[in-house]
Amino acid sequence: MPQLDFRQYLSDLLADALKAVAPDSTDTAFVVERPKDARHGDYATNLAMQLARPLRQPPRALAEKIIKELPLSEWVEKAEIAGAGFINFTLTHAARQRIVRDALQAGANFGRTRYGKGQKIQVEFVSANPTGPLHVGHGRGAAYGASLSTLLDFAGFNVQREYYVNDAGRQMDILAVSTWLRYLDLHKVSIPFPPNGYQGDYVRDMAIQIQALHGDAYVRAAADVVKNAPNVEEDKEAHLDALIANAKALLGDAWHYIHNHALTEQLNDGRDDLTEFGVTFDCWFSEKSLFETGLVARVVEKLETAGHIYVQDGAKWFRSTTFGDEKDRVVQRDNGLYTYFASDIAYHLNKFERGFDKVINIWGADHHGYIARVKGALAALGLDPAKLDIALVQFANLIRDGQQVAMSTRSGSFVTLRDLRSDVGNDAARLFYVLRKSDQHLDFDLDLAKSQSNDNPVYYIQYAHARICRVLEEWGGCKKDLPGAQIGLLTSEHEAALLRKLADFPAAIDAAAVDYAPHTIAFYLKDLAADFHSYYNVSRFLTDDEELTYARLALVSSVQQVLANGLAILGVSAPEKM
RNA sequence: GCGCCCGUAGCUCAACUGGAUAGAGCAACGGCCUUCUAAGCCGUAGGUUACAGGUUCGAUUCCUGUCGGGCGUGCCA
Secondary structure, eight states, X not given: OOOOOHHHHHHHHHHHHHHHHOGGGTTOOOOEEOOSSGGGOSEEEOHHHHHHHHHTSOHXXXXXXXXXXXXXXXXXXXXXXXXXTEEEEEEOHHHHXXXXXXXXXXXXXXXXXXXXXXXXXXEEOOOOOSSSOOBHHHHHHHHHHHHHHHHHHHTTOEEEEEEEEOOSSHHHHHHHHHHHHHXXXXXXXXXXXXXXXXXXXXXXXXXXXXXXXXXXXXOOOHHHHTTTOOOTTTOHHHHHHHHHHHHHHHHTHHHHHHHHHHHHHHHHHHXXXXXXXXXXXXXXXXXXXXXXXXXXXXXXXXXXHTTOEEEETTEEEEOGGGGTOSSOEEEEOTTSOBOHHXXXXXXXXXXHHTTOSEEEEEEEGGGGGGHHHHHHHHHHTTOOGGGEEEEEEOOEEEEETTEEOOOOTTTTOOOBHHHHHHHHOHHHHHHHHTXXXXXXXXXXXXXXXXXXXXXXXXXXXXXXXXXXXHHHHHHOOOGGGGGGSOGGGOOSHHHHHHHHHHHTHHHHHHHHHHTTOTHHHHHHHHHHHHHHHHHHHHOOSSOSOHHHHHHHHHHHHHHHHHHHHHHHHHTOOOOSOO
């Protein structure tokens, strides 16, 4: 038997009543919602008030007519008019019984919905350049993307998780040449290390590896390495580009070996890091492959054929202003090299050709200026830009001892994701990252994440789960008997609040999925845990009354299941003991 | 300058996408462990939702303007 969504059920009843009361206004928008005040019943609707204007009748009179049209239902105890014209519904004991039975029988699947209808959806996230360790900024994108993906899966989508690997382009060349320069340094070939090269110790580590594997095979004379290179002081970028060009010429095939070695090392390192963080991908998509298959060149030709490209100052420009962008953008530079934007267009074309119903890109908020041009390019290719959603993730500030931790990529003083994970633990990191709306700044309080108190939401939620596990263990009975418990015996305020909260879980999933907002699940779990802790403090579950004990255990067992399911979506463990 | 995001209790944040008396936690104060885990609970106090207009039965939510903050505005990736 499928889970019953009472909100949807009531909406359907009301829609039928609407047909009878106002045949000409059946498209009237209305909501069925949880009243803030429990005295207003289990659900309430604003239908009568929404109907007041088109029908020019008082809301309360309309409410009365609507109620008369509602059929008798085994789930609805009563429907009454309140306030300006709300209709408040109170559910029957049978309905409460149904909630608990659904939760217990569905188990790990309780809360799964059909909202996504099995549509294919792709979530692309992290996609950091494999030029060094992931830092705490990538961590937020990773946590958000992973939670969102699981959430969408739970909401009935067929989800594919993808990482776009920027393995082409200048940044990778810089990493490779940085590695080689460190290698030369090991062989006493000393060349001043460029200030805009990659400075981290991991680069020296790779140089040592290469030395161990291949000895001095890649040593070249210092004079040749810096030959004809412009002065660093005058133009450090040109200086670096000259070093790269010299390296390619001097090393030949060995350049590709070093390049590939560095890429593979960094990619594996990032993958291991993410896997430990509970973040995995179905597909690692190579940017380089877009060039190798000729798709980048073809997509530019395609735009050219369609008349969206013009040449100016020797470069090819995409006329993105036609599609609402602020200015036109270069896709191919005067030196013949394609820009990052060109491969990005090709990548998105490729995504669309893979037949997704929806494609989601998770980007750092500093990329928001790229939205217009990418969507513009899709439109220019005759594709539907509305199929692409871009979720922006703001940067996370780390707070220690009440002070912001200073970070800068330039100086190499950024905090790595690994450091963060070993400092506060994976669970705290995963939850703290998704505790805020993703497009808002996040202050990540390191001390709070480690604290063992009720202001730490990680422990607060996990503790509720662990407490229930201990009670069930203490009880020692058979959980299979619980779905049959007499839920009608549960009539206290605390019990009513928990039952309402449990019934809301599927709706909370849908709401979070619509908005791409896993943080609302975190808030839901905090609320559920709070309701449970209150209940725990005023009620014993293991009583002398066997029926009552079964009923209470059935309820808290349902709570345990929902906590576990919700935490799983967020990638946080649900411990049985703490 | 232009574009996007944001402004809610002293602090960090909610508010079911326009609903009923704007809610939590922290910080402050006062209570609750002989009982299934006190990493918990209960209570007190804290507000002109930045400001000024507008839209309507009804606005923290939508529109306009002002003030304040963040980000973006490369033939970089």
